[in-house]
Amino acid sequence: MDGTRLRRRARRRSTLTLWAFLLPALIAFAYFKFYPIGYGVWLSFHNVGIMGNHSWVGLKNFARAFDDTFLHAAFWHTVLYVVLGVTLSVLVGFGLALALAGQARHIRLVRTAVFLPAVVTVAVCAEVFRILYHPTPDGPLNWLLGLVNLGPFGFTSDPSTSMLSVIGMHVWKNAPYDMVVLLAAMTGVDRSLYESARVDGANWAARLWFITIPSIRFAFTIVITLGIIRSLRVFPEVYTLTGGGPARSSEVIMTYIYRVSFVDVDLGYASALSTLLFLLTVVITAATLLLRKERS
């Protein structure tokens, strides 16, 4: 055989080899990600029976979602969680980044300590906050608040504060993570910008507002975007801390879907809800990508 045919054979064999390299990942993704999504969408239009006995019900599950007041409550709780949770954790994270910037060893030690909540698993955080949120006047947080004359709160046992309590735990766990991302971005800001601003007589607040914040805008976008997308599908935080209660006051979309699937055992409806959640995630992801494209 001449050189060209040999080379072409070699290239084909090499491409085949590369597909072989991809195969495990392709199988894993196809079987455990893409197929379930498609299957879930298909199930949304059915009443899921035992032994694979599914009956077609068309849009009935979706129509039901429209009227489902429990779902609406869960949706708004989720929105609250996303808006408040992301805003607070980014703000607190930014504050932490400003306070703990620097390479001195003692500052790095404090940062390491502060970052621990981000590393610890959600289930463990819930155990910690279960204690902190103890509703009696001598529960830890209530005792601290009592020192400044703030009345004892029910936290997770009070329907009016349960969602806020979960958000509190969310901020505690996620602000350090945002701190690290924002801090990393801050180290890349050109020092000379600060120098010339000081020469021009700008005080620290002005330097912060006009130099720091605009320079790390990209990092802000990242933490906000990821925060939103992750918070939409929150599950273990709520499940372990309040279970969605009391009286569904802290129910979020995912805990509601879980309840519908495994307590009510209505997998058709649960699939429809999952499909809706998927669509919501896609829409928000696409929106944030488009917004970012517009900016740049």
Place this chain on the structure above:
Amino acid sequence: MTLLVPRADEVDLRAPDDLGPRRRGLAGRSARWLLYAFLVAVFAIPLWSIVATALSGATIPPGRFVIIPDQLTLTNLVDTWTSERILRYFVNSLIVVGIGVPLQTMVSALAAYALSRRQFWAGSIVMLIFLCTMMMPEEVIAIPLYLVLSEMPPFNVSLLNTYAGMILPVVGWAFSIFVLTKFMNELPRELEEAARVDGATDFGYFWRVVLPCVRPALGVVTVFGFLMIWEQYLLPLIVAQDTEMFTLQIALLNLRQDDMIPMAVVMSAALLAMLPSVIVYLLLQRHFHAGITAGAVKG
């Protein structure tokens, strides 16, 4: 995805102290130290209280926040960690991470190798497909995944209540493929050509040259993969059908809700659930922060 941070040679390591009011002198310094103490108290002390409660011999009522162990003793800790029940949960978690993490890293490395080859024209399309799965997190697909695991078409076998059911769905992770591909793209062309000249096979080149070269990326991916899988909640929850198969994370809720179990025992279990992540983080901080700042964040 662009890098959030410039490379090491461009970073100014001086403290960017232009970012806040700088108060010199004793008042300023004590204020700073007060702030540091406050932050450590808020973020780290609550985690310490888990340790302190676990080391307490006295009965701890449910609402008590322990900082100094009440009747310091190792008995509760040791008894809990060696009890059949907790050990079972711990071993379950260990098996899932022990098999899941290497599997995930290896599958991702293999895929990343293919995606980083210049002659692989389909590379960017496949990468895009992989990245799309970032929008299919486990929560969204949990319900249909549950049904898939119970039937495993076309094999008609149920992976519910098995380790495989908890491991296989997490083996494919777009994050690790993405990070590894990025690192493998950086490898110089000459390396590959030299290997070809020496007659190396694709796999030989991959195993003996590429992998060692991207070791930092492998470190990052392994650390994040470990933390992700160790923390897994929803998947083990829906796969496990009886408490024997619970992982440590999902067992914690059961333990706490059982009124017969003293706080010191619950906290000992929580400590066990918390320790691996903390140890991995403390030992491998470098890899950890490298992973976060490389523009890659947990999806």
